[in-house]
Amino acid sequence: MSDKPEDAPKKKGGMKKILIMVIALIVLVGGGVGAGVYAASSGLIGGGHAAAPEEHGPKLIPKSEQKRPAAGGEGGEGHGGGEAASSGGKHTPSGGDGDKYASNYYAMDPQFTSNLQDSVHVIQVGIAVSTPYDDTVIENLKTNDIAVRSAVLLTLGDTPEEQVFSSAGKLQMQQRIAKAINATLEQKEGFGGISNVYFTNFVVQ
The missing domain is CATH 1.20.5 (Single alpha-helices involved in coiled-coils or other helix-helix interfaces)
Structure with missing residues (x-):
């Protein structure tokens, strides 16, 4: 116990x-x-x-958030006198993004003048670009203006004469220029972002 x-x-x-x-x-x-x-x-x-x-990095801008330029408003934003503005674009090469995203436009200034490939003709074109992204892409374009302009001039110089006299040829030129600009921006900034190139002036002499 x-x-x-x-x-x-x-x-x-x-x-x-x-x-x-x-x-x-x-x-x-x-x-x-x-x-x-x-x-x-x-x-x-x-x-x-x-x-x-x-x-x-660059962000896609929905159309609901796009900026509308003031009616009759002009005035460039320095850096070469180009003008950036957002407006609804009808087409982007990604196929359908134009329905969802705003198009941010930027006119490159001054215009481009170049000889054509194996031709006595000279081409003078005004170029504007669009992007569905925010102003980061436009700022990258301005920052690398010299390199971008050089790429555009090289592209124009490689253009055969017959291409500048047809609508189909001009569309091919736009695509080649957009590709050249994006390649330059990707090399310099790691991101392209340009969806379309537009001609604001087109003269062959």
Whole structure:
């Protein structure tokens, strides 16, 4: 009978140890989860703010957010005298984006003058571009104006004479110029963004 009173304290002591271990385990697990959540939210580990660099790149502008130029308003924005304005475009080469996104237009100034390939004729063209993205693309275009103009002149110089006398040929020229501009912007800025090129003036002499 003397054994029973001694067993009771041992059992109580064992239960206390088990309870302390369980509590310690819960605290450790809870602390680990909390630290993980904090690290993830602060960007210390995967996820978090992984998309942050994209926030600083060009963004597509829905038509509902497009800027409308004031009626009769003129006036360039410096940097070569070109004018940037947003308006609803009818077509973008991505096929259908024109229905969802605004077209941001920019007229390049001054005009371009170049010889044609294997021809005595000279071409003088005014060029405007459009993009469905925000002003980042236009700013990139202005920043790299010299490199872009050089690419356009090289493209014009590679144009055969017969191409400038037909509508189909002029459309091909527009596509080639857009491709040349995008290639230059991608090289300089890592992003093109030009969807269309338009002729605002077209003279062959």
